[in-house]
Amino acid sequence: MDDGYILQMEDIEKEYYGNRVLKGISLKLKPGEIMALVGENGAGKSTLMNVLFGMEQIRNTGGFRGRVIFDGEETHITSPREAMERGIGMVHQEFMLLPGFTITENIKLNREILKPNLLSRVFGKRLSGLDHGTMKADARRSLDRIGLELAENETVDGLPVGFMQFVEIAREIDKTNMKLIVFDEPTAVLTEIEAQKLLDTIEMISREGVAVIFISHKLDEIMQVSDTVMVMRDGENVCTLRKEDTSVGQLAELMVGRGVDAGSIAQKRSLDNDDILLSIRNLQVDMPGEGVKGLSLDVRRGEILGLGGLAGQGKIGVSNGVLGIYPTEGEILFEGEPLPMNHPLGVLKKRIAFVSEDRKNVGLILEASIEENIAVGALRVNDRFLKKTGPFTQINGKERRKHAEQMVQDFQIKCVSTRQKVGDLSGGNQQKVCMAKALTMEPKLLFVSEPTRGIDIGAKEVLLDYLVKLNREQGVTIVMTSSELKELRSVCDRIAIVTGGKLEGILEPDSPDLEFGLMMSGARMEQEFSTEPVENRGESVEKGPDTPETCGKIPDHDTERRRQE
């Protein structure tokens, strides 16, 4: 055991129900060091932190393999509380603050300073009073340390969002033996100035000898503040680099690069650039967590267009907005005519169908049967599966069953019969039912959102193959939203990257990883990128996606420099 490290994690492996999400991650961290953790959504960053904090969901799913050495001794932290007691703190992306409580109370929550009173003398310590004076003084000291000019007895609910993040930090550094603080995307909701202040605070904390793990998607922030950068991808440690040895461009490339081999990239096709099927102008969608803020995009007839980008950047909002599921503004033309806004039926009647990312809520009626689910959309919109019996128009059960059976065959849905409840099917088969439901509406334009999220590889292939077949054979134009870039690159003709609720750019499936990475990391990256030294930039472009020289080696740690400053 190397005494110089505050935290060593060795060969951490974690499985969720047979799905390996961490494949032997190792990291070393010295006191006062800032390590940035980057990777796409689902790369395993959060899981790694959950392991570190001994979160319940890790223990409930069979624990993890590997060793965690904290402060020189091998530890097995079993609860966040234990982590806190050992000196590991966390600043969350979503604030963990009690709104009705004062700043002091939030900072001192569960660590209140007690003062004996009459009741506690009789009934024991649990009934002690609080020493408000000392608590306030402590809170004041923490707030001063991070330069936050706020009254310590103000309640939290009135504070601007930016300040809440700092209250969280004050809470963490108030803990006396704090040795390591994890910042989970702390700047996600902050303005630029607030973010800068936060980065300064992080540096200040590290100068006091506290180690910091900094999780962020914003590569320019990482370049500014961190000493080392660990890139994760698909649960693997791609490489750990010293900041001096890397660049924004290289990080972007490493983060995205999947080593997609040429064979699995979609073949180029020549499509008429002027034959626009759907034209979106200045789209604004008020979808919580996936808001779109002024996006413009053209979809050509007959193409498969991918919508990519990091989670929370608005790519999912686009299809939900066009379909009118969330409040939407802007201008949408379909086949040259204005498309009704905020009116799902009007959109569906134009033969535009949607496979939602929210399978269980928007996609399916879980307690209804497969055939009922497949038919419901077409029944509503196109009056399919109806027959007239005397004066009554009734559901045509036979026709519906026949159609459902055909769909079950086409999609290879594994089920006992078409009368089986959809809720009993596996995720992949549920997704197939969703797709069958959309196709039953015989769309000209199909929106598919996260079609492969949480489903097995077999079902993935069936679905993607079917989408391509549908596009090629029946000429259905498809807009596919996905967090899996590899998947987009394997089926799409073009891939539009959505960042910050706007269109960042459109790339070809065979565009270099670097460009995908940069676009996904946001607009400011381009500036940062252009100010980089030229030779560095050239180098990272030429290098293969997975083999930068420094990769795989953990660099020598030299954080003494920072301390001496």
Place this chain on the structure above:
Amino acid sequence: MNNRRVKQFVAAIGVPRLIIMGYLLILLIAMPFMGLQIEMLYTQAFGRIGMYGVLVLAMLPAIESGIKMNMALPLGVICGLIGGVLSLDWGFSGWMGLFLAVLISIPIAVVVGILYGMLLNKIKGSEMMIATYTGYTAVAIMCIVWMAMPVNNAEVRWPQGNGVRNIVTLTGKYEKILDHFLEIRITEELVIPTGLFLTVALACFLMWLFMRSKTGIMMKTAGSNPVLAEANGISVDRMRILGMTLSSVLGAVGIIIYSQSYGFYQFYMAPLNMAFIAVAAILIGGATVGRATVFHVIFGTVLYQSIMTFTLPIANVIMPEGTLSEIVRIIIQNGIILYALTKAGESQ
């Protein structure tokens, strides 16, 4: 293998229904040994099943459209009573009186259903609680209205003063007019009220047809997954209003059918408990607060009303003291509702 089949059977029917059926079986076996008039009791049970059939059916559209149990069934019942009292006051009797009562009550029930449905759309999620108190409030308000109603017919008006009587008899008007229609008399005491059964069957058949129509399926979709419904262009709010309206209309028609069989119109506080009886019956039939079928309605009504008919005389024989049988009835009725409501969450 056999064991598994038994398990499947139990799962399909449901443990509570098996217990209730077992209980009913014990009652049926016990009755002859108690010295009770079995044939008369059967006739009573048939009558009660027919009486309550449509009222229980009123729960179905409410459940399927997503507003859960229509605890505000008294609203619909009141509409039916208004129709009944007006037709009587105008002096109509026989088939004409019955049809006119139904005819007057339906438009009133439609308006009330729409308005109440609009109210329910504003309080999604807590329908049953609000509905219970809406029922109470409406009944209380109607007490004033009955008192103030300017009725002239001496058979409807209080003997002294104004307002509708507490109980108005239908003897000589249309008492048991449906019961007696095509009545089958097997023995002197054992009578099958064919007309009443046909009426209930017709209502159930129409409901079954409706639930298989496009609108019915859309209503069901809106009820079982509102988010999906909206995404498919189904107006959930309108479907809920439709469900509520149907429920109110069935409540109104149901109380008229009930009353003609019972022989009286009961006003003032009488509509109050109608919802609970209907809820208990449909729950016993296997419905949940989120899903119900016509089968649940019929099966539940038969089970519940049979138990109610047979339990009381047997309880009276075993414990002849005072009002004990009434207490037993209340315990069973509310016990069933309580049980079913605790199970309500599991269905979702």
